[in-house]
Amino acid sequence: MGAVFQSLGRTVVAGIVLLVIIIVLVGLSTGSWIHVDHTWGTFFMRWLHILSGVMWIGLLWYFNFVQTPSMPKIPDEQKPAVTKVILPEAMFWFRYAALSTVITGLLLATMNNYIGQALSLSRPFHPIGIGMWLALIMAFNVWFIIWPNQKKIIGIVPADADQKKVAARYGLFASRFNTLASIPMLYCMAAQSHGGF
Numbered sequence: 614m615g616a617v618f619q620s621l622g623r624t625v626v627a628g629i630v631l632l633v634i635i636i637v638l639v640g641l642s643t644g645s646w647i648h649v650d651h652t653w654g655t656f657f658m659r660w661l662h663i664l665s666g667v668m669w670i671g672l673l674w675y676f677n678f679v680q681t682p683s684m685p686k687i688p689d690e691q692k693p694a695v696t697k698v699i700l701p702e703a704m705f706w707f708r709y710a711a712l713s714t715v716i717t718g719l720l721l722a723t724m725n726n727y728i729g730q731a732l733s734l735s736r737p738f739h740p741i742g743i744g745m746w747l748a749l750i751m752a753f754n755v756w757f758i759i760w761p762n763q764k765k766i767i768g769i770v771p772a773d774a775d776q777k778k779v780a781a782r783y784g785l786f787a788s789r790f791n792t793l794a795s796i797p798m799l800y801c802m803a804a805q806s807h808g809g810f
């Protein structure tokens with residue numbers, strides 16, 4: 614077990630192996646097996662979508678609930694450990710999780726045959742449509758407001774102390790906007806199939 618937990622890659626593979634074991638055990642005990650058809654394909658896409666969304670919003674909430682409030686408590690000489698080591702790594706997973714959530718979400722809506730009706734907020738697909746628009750605005754924020762500003766803070770893009778201050782303020786507001794929007798977005802996302810309205 615130690616060999617598994619010493620490597621993140623092996624830990625993730627072990628999670629997938631455990632899922633396969635669960636699927637086989639459920640199949641053996643119920644006698645009903647997965648049929649790889651459109652219904653299962655849509656379900657599989659939903660699973661990929663939820664995995665991506667959890668990674669994205671998990672990191673958004675980590676930034677807002679943990680990292681940003683802790684920064685003033687960290688002595689100045691130790692701050693580079695966060696801005697130069699943790700932040701670039703977290704921003705990588707944050708950006709690509711946002712992208713993957715958008716792609717799997719749009720594919721899911723396409724497979725559900727309601728992408729046009731959802732995006733135009735037509736009934737009865739207005740709940741998921743509102744959730745999708747909120748999440749699309751949030752993803753735009755990640756790639757085109759938060760990330761360009763973070764690049765100045767991390768030092769990928771040269772910036773003097775004043776420019777870094779402005780970048781930090783813009784980045785903070787965009788990130789706080791996403792935290793605000795994540796609350797109704799997740800409600801709308803889950804509301805479509807579970808009677809939220």
Ligand code: HEM
Binds near residue numbers: 669
């Ligand atoms: C642009 C981005 C997004 C798009 C296009 C999108 C699209 C969708 C679609 C089409 C569904 C299926 C709804 C249904 O018919 O039940 C769905 C479900 C879901 N989405 Fe998103 N989504 C996006 C972002 C997010 C984000 C950021 C999260 C955060 C975790 C998220 C979490 C979920 C969850 C948990 C469900 C499952 C709802 C259920 O089965 O009850 N989505 N999404």
